[in-house]
Amino acid sequence: MTESPAPAAPPEPALILVVDDDLTVGEVVAGYLTRAGHRVDRACDGREGLELARSHRPDLLVLDLMLPGIDGLEILRTLRASGPGADLPVVLLTAKGDEADRILGLELGADDYVTKPFSPRELVLRIQSVLRRSRSSAPAQAAAPLVSGDVTLDPQARRAHRGDRELLLTLREFDLLAFLLRHPHTVFSRQELMQRVWGWDFGDLSTVTVHVRRLREKIEDDPATPVLISTVWGAGYRYDPATDRKEGWA
Numbered sequence: 001m002t003e004s005p006a007p008a009a010p011p012e013p014a015l016i017l018v019v020d021d022d023l024t025v026g027e028v029v030a031g032y033l034t035r036a037g038h039r040v041d042r043a044c045d046g047r048e049g050l051e052l053a054r055s056h057r058p059d060l061l062v063l064d065l066m067l068p069g070i071d072g073l074e075i076l077r078t079l080r081a082s083g084p085g086a087d088l089p090v091v092l093l094t095a096k097g098d099e100a101d102r103i104l105g106l107e108l109g110a111d112d113y114v115t116k117p118f119s120p121r122e123l124v125l126r127i128q129s130v131l132r133r134s135r136s137s138a139p140a141q142a143a144a145p146l147v148s149g150d151v152t153l154d155p156q157a158r159r160a161h162r163g164d165r166e167l168l169l170t171l172r173e174f175d176l177l178a179f180l181l182r183h184p185h186t187v188f189s190r191q192e193l194m195q196r197v198w199g200w201d202f203g204d205l206s207t208v209t210v211h212v213r214r215l216r217e218k219i220e221d222d223p224a225t226p227v228l229i230s231t232v233w234g235a236g237y238r239y240d241p242a243t244d245r246k247e248g249w250a
Helices: 023-035 046-055 072-081 099-107 120-134 171-182 190-198 206-219 242-246
Strands: 015-019 039-043 060-064 090-095 112-116 146-148 151-154 159-162 165-167 229-232 236-239
Touching: 015 023, 015 046, 023 039, 023 120, 039 046, 046 060, 046 072, 060 072, 060 120, 072 090, 072 099, 090 099, 090 120, 099 112, 099 206, 112 120, 120 171, 146 171, 151 171, 171 190, 171 206, 171 236, 190 206, 190 236, 206 229
Parallel strands: 015 039, 015 060, 060 090, 090 112
Antiparallel strands: 146 151, 151 159, 159 165, 229 236
C-alpha cells in the first residue's frame, strides 16, 4: 500500500462500518479510521455486513465488492432498494482491474470508490469528504430551497421533488442536482463536474457519466431522450428547467 498526506481532522466522529473479508485490510482501515476520531464496526462476510448496516445504522459503509456469502454489489443493491440503508453513504473497495463491477457499483448508488492496492490515508480522506457532504448544512446552502421549473430541492433537509413526486437520491446524485440547479443553462465538462461536485482534481470521469445517467432516470420523463439534463456533444452537460421550453429555450 502506498502512502499519501495525512488526513485532515474529521468535522465530528462518525460510526463507520467496514465490511471486508481480508482481516489485514480490515484491521489497517479500522486503525486509521479510529486514529482519525471515528468509531468502527467490522464485518468479515456479506450477510453479517448487511445485517449490521441495517441494525446499527452507521453513518457510512466501507464495502469490499468480493465477499463470501453475499457479495458487495448485492449488499448495495439490497440497501438501495428500500428501508434502512437506502440513503446510507457507501464507499466501495474494488480491485484495480474490476472496472465493470466498479461502474455497476456506481450505477447501484455507491457514493465513491477506492481501488486496491490503496493508501489507507487516501481512503480516510475520501471517507471524510463523503461524510462532510452527507452532513453539509452550510448557511449558504441552507438559506432557502432551490426551485427550478417543477423541480424543488431543500439543501437543509436534503430532500428533492419534481412536482408532487419525491426524488429518492443518493448523496452524490443530490449534490449533482443541487449544483446543476444553481447553474442552469451552463455547460460543464465532466472534469469540471468532478472538480466542483466531487471535489476531486483527478479520477475516473466515468463516475460523472454514471451519476448523470442515474439522475436522469429519476428526474426525466423519458431518460432515453433527456430534456432537463442535456448532453452537449464534445463539451459536457447542461441543465435547462422544464419551464424554459415554454419560453423558447431549446
